[in-house]
Amino acid sequence: MARPHIEPFVDRDVTFKRMLLPGFGRDMHYKMLSMDGDTGACTMTVQLDGGYSQPPGFSWSEWEIMVVEGELQLDDRTVRKGHYFFVPAGYAMPAIKSEQGAIVLMMYNTGEPSLVEATEHHHLAHTNLYHDVDSYLDITWVPGNIVKPAVASGVMIKLLNYNPISHAMTFIYCMTPAFYQDNISYHDCAEESYHLWGTSWMMQFGDIPTGGYFWRPAYINHGAFASEFGCIALGRVDSKLFNYFHYNPWSTPQENQTRAAARVYQRDPLLYKWMVSHSHNHPHGPEDFEQTQKLRGPEFPDNEPETDGHKHSHWHTHKHHHHSHD
C-alpha cells in the first residue's frame, strides 16, 4: 500500500537507528518518518556522525535532501543548513562527507534508499533535472498565495522544486507569529511536512512542534490553522495542490473527494463528461500526444533551419502608403 496517514509524529520522541543498507556509510543513523509499502519510498530524519563519509554514487530512486543542522562537504564544496538538493534517479553525486556531523532530511521518492558507487550517471538519468540551492540565503520569501483559493496572509513560501507534469512541489514555508486561518482544507494530493523549527496547530491534530511531521493522504481534512509563535517547515505535495476550503469538521475523505469531483463538473463540465464517458478505456490515463507523437529524429532529411529564426513572412514588410478608401 501507499504511505499511510502519519499525523502528527514528532521525531524527537524516538531514537536514531543505525543505517545498515548497503552503500551508505556506517556512521549514518535515521528515524523513519513514513514509508510506502509498495515501493520503499520514504522520508527520514538522518544524523551523520562527525567524520561521516560516503563514496560517489547514484540512487535507483529520485531523492531530495534538506540540511537541517550542521554542514556537508561535497568534494571541495561546503553546504550548510537550509541547503536543498534535488537528485534525479541515476544521477551520480560526488562523495559526501560531514566533518563535524549533520542532521539532514532525506526523501526517497520512487524507491527504497540506495547508493550505488559510481562516478558516472546511469544512462537513463534525467541529469538536467538536478539542482541544489542554499534555500535560506539564496531564495527570497514570497507570499504563500500561489494557488487560489489561497492561504491567509502570514504564510510565506520558498519554492524548491516543481514538477511541470504532475505539479508536485517541494517548498519551505513559514507562518508568522499569531498566524491563524479559520477554514478546513483538503487537497487532491498527498501532503507532507517537517517542522524545522517552531510550532503550529491544526484543529484535528493539535500542536506540531519542532521535529513534528506529517504525511497525509489526499482528501483528509486539516485546519483551522494557527501558530502562536511562528514556525518554519519543509513541505511537499505529490501532485497539484488545490485548496478545497469548507467548515464541516465531520466530512469524510470519500465525501471530500466526491465534492472535489463535483467542483470539476461545475468548473469544467465538458472535460468531466468526457472523462466519465471514457473512463473504462484508459487504465493508465488517456493518451498524451506530446509523449507519443512521432518525432523527426536524427535521420530526418533536410533538418537544417532555412531562416535565421527571426523571420515572420506573414508580417507586412512593405512600406506603408496612404490610399483613399471608396
Place this chain on the structure above:
Amino acid sequence: MTFKNLFIDHERSKEEEEWIREELAEQEQRFAKIDRQMSDLAPARAKWYEEFFDRISLRGFNADGDQKVKIKREDLPVKPEGREDRVVWKYGVDGE
C-alpha cells in the same frame, strides 16, 4: 502516492527486502499509536470545533486568502447521526 518521476528498475537484495519489511512493521506500530492519541484528543477537539464555529460566525470564515465570510449560526453544519469524530484515515479514500 506518486511524484510521477523516474524510477530506474533494479533488483532488490534480500537485505533490502528485509529492511523494508521491518520498517513497515514499525510503521504499523507508529500508526496505531498516533491513531490512539488522536482518539484521546477527541474531548479537546470537540471544544476546538465549537470555538471554530464561534469564530467563523462572529468574525468570519477564510473563504479565500484574507477574505472572510461570516457564517450564520443556522448555517453551521451538524454532526451526522451516528458518526464518530475521526481525523486519522489510514489510506485516505482507499480505506483501511
